[in-house]
Amino acid sequence: MTAHHTKLSRRTLLQAAAAIGTASLVSRPAFAQAQTSLVLGDQAGGLRALFEASRTLEGVPFAWRWANFQGAAPLFEAHRSGAVDTAMAGDLPVLAAAVGKTPLKIVATRVGKPESLGIVVQGDSKIRTVADLRGQTVIVSSARGSISQYQLYGALEEAGVKREELTIKFVLPTDAAAAFASKQIEAWAIFDPYYTIATQQGGRILRDGRGINTALGFITASEAALADPAKRTAIVQFLDRLARAGDWAIANPEAYAQAYTQLTRLPIESSRIITARSTVAGRPVSEADIVALQNVADRSARDGILPVRVDVRAITDAELWRRPA
Incomplete structure (x- = not known):
């Protein structure tokens, strides 16, 4: 292409x-x-x-x-x-x-x-596992109390990472989609259809919702x-x-x-x-x-x-x- x-x-x-x-x-x-x-x-x-x-x-x-x-x-x-x-x-x-x-x-x-949501990172990101999110900033959409926040917290607990070890910010999906496409965001917890859009733009799935979300x-x-x-x-x-x-x-x-x-x-x-x-x-x-x-x-x-x-x-x-x- x-x-x-x-x-x-x-x-x-x-x-x-x-x-x-x-x-x-x-x-x-x-x-x-x-x-x-x-x-x-x-x-x-x-x-x-x-x-x-x-x-x-x-x-x-x-x-x-x-x-x-x-x-x-x-x-x-x-x-x-x-x-x-x-x-x-x-x-x-x-x-x-x-x-x-x-x-x-x-x-x-x-x-x-549950695979309709997850945590995505840029395709060329050095972040390879959830444990690598330590010291990083993760964007969650759409706001506090979202399925993406629950997904992120579940993945962090699974990986033995404390929430205090990273920075978590909340951004509405369309704004976050534009920022992810322009590589202003490295890690993003998001749901479909934005989740699929991110992977279509070259994003890599770090952890999906299987085993975490209902x-x-x-x-x-x-x-x-x-x-x-x-x-x-x-x-x-x-x-x-x-x-x-x-x-x-x-x-x-x-x-x-x-x-x-x-x-x-x-x-x-x-x-x-x-x-x-x-x-x-x-x-x-x-x-x-x-x-x-x-x-x-x-x-x-x-x-x-x-x-x-x-x-x-x-x-x-x-x-x-x-x-x-």
């Missing part, structure tokens, strides 16, 4: 990252005259791509619009203010939002793959929306369609990747990687999910990621949705 093509590819990836990280990109409601309307919070266009590819929101008896954010921190700011009715995020960001007094309930579980994501709904009978019904219908969308994506991986590319502008090679390990399958919250998330909550309180322990059962509504047979 020529130098020109390498630069063009990098520019294309960065443009895609910027597009993915649009602070608030909202589509038109499905039915302008419908009385009930949901604002569906999304991260990096992932949920919207799934639904647009599967077309499973077509014909629902409620209006909807998407609100897209580059990471969980700004998404849950919107959730806290009542600007979105539902949100989708990984385990730790949901707990962090609960600590921040976001009035929410966990209403569904999404299952992904790979569980959760759909949350605002308490205000759940208190509204019409919105509550619409949320259940949305979750029914979420399950169908996941089934479709698993059965049609190439069509899902193509739709993801169309929405995010990422190269198809990147989209295939991202969609293959994304949190696709949706299911009701199980007792095992509650136990797994409580373990994350307890470890995060122990490690100082969260200032207090969160009672997961208290922020979960496991009775709202039961997937139709």
Whole structure:
């Protein structure tokens, strides 16, 4: 590949990252005259791509619009203010939002793959192992209480490295993506799609999430929306369609990747990687999910990621949705 093509590819990836990280990109409601309307919070266009590819929101008896954010921190700011009715995020960001007094309930579980996030370093970096991070600066995206922070802390504990032995800074994903591409960042703890973008730009994986992260994501709904009978019904219908969308994506991986590319502008090679390990399958919250998330909550309180322990059962509504047979 020529130098020109390498630069063009990098520019294309960065443009895609910027597009993915649009602070608030909202589509038109499905039915302008419908009385009930949901604002569906999304991260990096992932949920919207799934639904647009599967077309499973077509014909629902409620209006909807998407609100897209580059990471969980700004998404849950919107959730806290009542600007979105539902949100989708990984385990730790949901707990962090609960600590921040976001009035929410966990209403569904999404299952992904732990290799969809990790710690990346520059391809020519002298950092070869997690132990080599001693004395280095590691950038974490998107903010305190992210799945990437949990990943980093778990990797450091595994390697016997104290957090005080390195410098940890928090930068939102799109800003960090640009800095990593220009080699201003040497080590970055990040999640997909930015994780894949970094490796496509020549980044080297130092440690992925396998054995550390649960790979569980959760759909949350605002308490205000759940208190509204019409919105509550619409949320259940949305979750029914979420399950169908996941089934479709698993059965049609190439069509899902193509739709993801169309929405995010990422190269198809990147989209295939991202969609293959994304949190696709949706299911009701199980007792095992509650136990797994409580373990994350307890470890995060122990490690100082969260200032207090969160009672997961208290922020979960496991009775709202039961997937139709």
